[in-house]
Amino acid sequence: MAYWLIKSEPDVWSWDKQTAKGAKGEAWTGVRNHTAKLNLMKMKKGDRAFFYHSNIGKEIVGIAEVVREHYPDPTAEPRDPWVVVDFKAAEPMPKPVTLDAIKAEPKLKDMALLKQSRLSVQPVTADEWKTVCKMGGKK
DNA sequence: GCCAACGTTGGC
DNA sequence: GCCAACGTTGGC
Numbered sequence: 001m002a003y004w005l006i007k008s009e010p011d012v013w014s015w016d017k018q019t020a021k022g023a024k025g026e027a028w029t030g031v032r033n034h035t036a037k038l039n040l041m042k043m044k045k046g047d048r049a050f051f052y053h054s055n056i057g058k059e060i061v062g063i064a065e066v067v068r069e070h071y072p073d074p075t076a077e078p079r080d081p082w083v084v085v086d087f088k089a090a091e092p093m094p095k096p097v098t099l100d101a102i103k104a105e106p107k108l109k110d111m112a113l114l115k116q117s118r119l120s121v122q123p124v125t126a127d128e129w130k131t132v133c134k135m136g137g138k139k
Numbered sequence: 140g141c142c143a144a145c146g147t148t149g150g151c
Numbered sequence: 152g153c154c155a156a157c158g159t160t161g162g163c
Contacts, residue, residue, distance in 0.1 A: 007149095009148095009149090033158075034158090054148085054149060054150090055148090055149060055150080058149090058150075099150080116156090116157090117148080117149060117150070117155095117156075118147085118148050118149070118156065118157065118158085120148090
């Protein structure tokens with residue numbers, strides 16, 4: 001299984017709202033960047049993604065899971081096709097992992113979050129995944 | 140097809 | 152509120 005990181009401004013779409021959608025999940029709309037789109041298209045059902053709050057909080061607050069693989073973004077013009085993936089909230093981080101903490105951890109210095117701060121859907125390596133989970137108090 | 144100008148994102 | 156990074160647009 002693959003690992004990812006998805007970013008959202010909590011003003012627009014927060015972890016709380018995601019959690020409120022329950023097991024059915026919700027479409028991750030509004031991606032308008034080709035690199036991010038390619039990443040969405042690579043996601044498989046059951047893949048997991050860190051849910052990161054940008055701007056406000058600047059921390060990984062939970063883990064989301066892909067419940068439906070990519071399909072056309074209903075919020076895009078049909079002539080200008082983009083894709084969405086449905087995510088459900090899988091589990092919260094016992095202890096949110098802040099951007100500062102990620103920067104302070106040498107093992108995470110190559111994370112896309114630090115290198116491509118503007119990319120809203122990013123891949124995460126298995127090692128990075130494990131490290132962040134540990135920092136977040138997950139087993 | 141190049142590149143300058145411009146807009147957007149996101150950390151500070 | 153500022154500014155760096157970076158994607159997009161448009162003139163040539």
